Amino acid sequence: MEWTDAAAAEEARKGNQQAFRVLVERHSHAVFRLAFRMSGNEQDAEDLVQETFLRAYKQLHRFDGRAAFGTWLYRICANCSLDLLRARKSRRESQPLEEKDDVRSWLDRVAAPEPSPERLTHSSQIMSLLGPALSRLSEMERAAFVLRHYEGCDIEEIARTLGVQANAAKHSVFRAVQKLRRALEPAWGVVR
Amino acid sequence: MTHLSEEQLVDAYYRNSPEMPAHWNECPECRATFARLKEHLDAMRDYPVPVRGPSYGGEVWSRLLPHLPPARRKRVWFRWWTLAPVLVAVLVVAFVAGMLTERRVRVPTTPEKARERVLLIALSRHLERSQIVLSEIANGNAGSIDFPEERERARDLLDDNRLLRQTAARNGDAVDASLLDELERVLLDVANSPAEMTAGDFEALRSRIDSQGLLFKVRITSSDERFRGQKL
Numbered sequence: 001m002e003w004t005d006a007a008a009a010e011e012a013r014k015g016n017q018q019a020f021r022v023l024v025e026r027h028s029h030a031v032f033r034l035a036f037r038m039s040g041n042e043q044d045a046e047d048l049v050q051e052t053f054l055r056a057y058k059q060l061h062r063f064d065g066r067a068a069f070g071t072w073l074y075r076i077c078a079n080c081s082l083d084l085l086r087a088r089k090s091r092r093e094s095q096p097l098e099e100k101d102d103v104r105s106w107l108d109r110v111a112a113p114e115p116s117p118e119r120l121t122h123s124s125q126i127m128s129l130l131g132p133a134l135s136r137l138s139e140m141e142r143a144a145f146v147l148r149h150y151e152g153c154d155i156e157e158i159a160r161t162l163g164v165q166a167n168a169a170k171h172s173v174f175r176a177v178q179k180l181r182r183a184l185e186p187a188w189g190v191v192r
Numbered sequence: 193m194t195h196l197s198e199e200q201l202v203d204a205y206y207r208n209s210p211e212m213p214a215h216w217n218e219c220p221e222c223r224a225t226f227a228r229l230k231e232h233l234d235a236m237r238d239y240p241v242p243v244r245g246p247s248y249g250g251e252v253w254s255r256l257l258p259h260l261p262p263a264r265r266k267r268v269w270f271r272w273w274t275l276a277p278v279l280v281a282v283l284v285v286a287f288v289a290g291m292l293t294e295r296r297v298r299v300p301t302t303p304e305k306a307r308e309r310v311l312l313i314a315l316s317r318h319l320e321r322s323q324i325v326l327s328e329i330a331n332g333n334a335g336s337i338d339f340p341e342e343r344e345r346a347r348d349l350l351d352d353n354r355l356l357r358q359t360a361a362r363n364g365d366a367v368d369a370s371l372l373d374e375l376e377r378v379l380l381d382v383a384n385s386p387a388e389m390t391a392g393d394f395e396a397l398r399s400r401i402d403s404q405g406l407l408f409k410v411r412i413t414s415s416d417e418r419f420r421g422q423k424l
Contacts, residue, residue: 017257020260021253025250028252036242047411058261080405087412127238127239148206174199
């Protein structure tokens with residue numbers, strides 16, 4: 001029998017682990033994508049996926065079905081990511097990384113998305129700058145930008161997810177865009 | 193003529209059907225600025241994400257399953273973590289022996305690095321043991337958890353925790369010191385809790401661990417420090 005997300009969540013809440021398994025298998029790819037974009041690191045993303053589902057399982061009683069299960073799950077993942085980014089930031093501040101290593105290791109970790117030859121040069125230049133530029137954003141800016149730009153969340157949803165006012169969420173997205181455009185200037189010339 | 197601000201243009205980009213003021217139609221400069229912004233933001237859409245195969249969901253489930261709170265808990269008399277204090281003791285003896293040997297014999301290693309490595313591994317193991325106590329509480333309920341056992345383990349961990357926290361503070365590692373401080377307060381609560389805990393007290397303790405994200409922070413730091421120790 002094919003469960004809907006809501007039905008599987010209801011079953012899982014009653015203690016049916018197989019129902020939760022359905023949800024895990026259905027949403028793992030999407031959660032991983034969000035986690036990777038939030039963390040920029042494959043191993044961290046795997047940890048985040050696990051932590052997200054673990055928290056979701058423990059908080060199933062709080063899922064009231066008003067939002068889609070996926071949305072609820074992404075909210076948990078975004079919060080886990082914020083925790084991780086904050087922890088990483090503190091650690092990075094106490095142990096600064098070599099920027100070049102940072103760039104190289106980020107590039108080494110991601111798989112090439114089969115680019116067309118004409119796109120390759122420009123696109124790879126942008127990508128080589130984008131990962132490190134994202135990692136230099138504040139955790140709030142990064143989370144807001146990823147949710148807006150890659151997940152298509154609206155400002156109210158981002159504000160709810162991050163626990164801030166809508167204006168603050170909107171401003172975080174804006175600041176992130178400004179910083180990223182500035183960081184990517186070498187790839188497309190001076191941004192006015 | 194007042195041009196549209198960059199913030200307005202960013203806002204317009206993310207709204208799929210931008211409702212621009214009349215100025216938009218009259219101003220080629222604003223349209224050009226928007227076109228450039230759009231080009232830049234579109235280019236960032238290709239942020240590559242490592243590919244995961246079709247069996248990924250099953251793999252996540254396999255990794256997750258051992259961590260899910262079990263429906264019923266069986267009492268097991270021997271558990272691997274009972275060996276943890278012995279492992280820590282061996283580590284400390286090895287560390288002290290290493291320090292003494294190092295004073296007598298000049299070996300071609302960097303003692304600072306060796307010391308740091310031992311400390312990092314000791315910290316990582318301590319955090320792994322603490323993680324078990326926190327997990328038991330976070331995943332248990334007042335009826336199922338063997339609380340006297342958790343109290344004993346928390347008491348064992350407290351001494352190590354104090355030592356490691358003081359060392360971290362002395363070495364200027366504010367991040368680890370702060371985490372250990374946070375952990376110590378929870379361990380203290382567990383160690384000093386009554387033998388028969390009420391459901392309310394237990395829930396308060398559990399939500400404290402949850403709300404601080406302590407378990408997650410302990411897990412991340414433990415794996416970070418282990419990795420750093422292995423690299424040295």
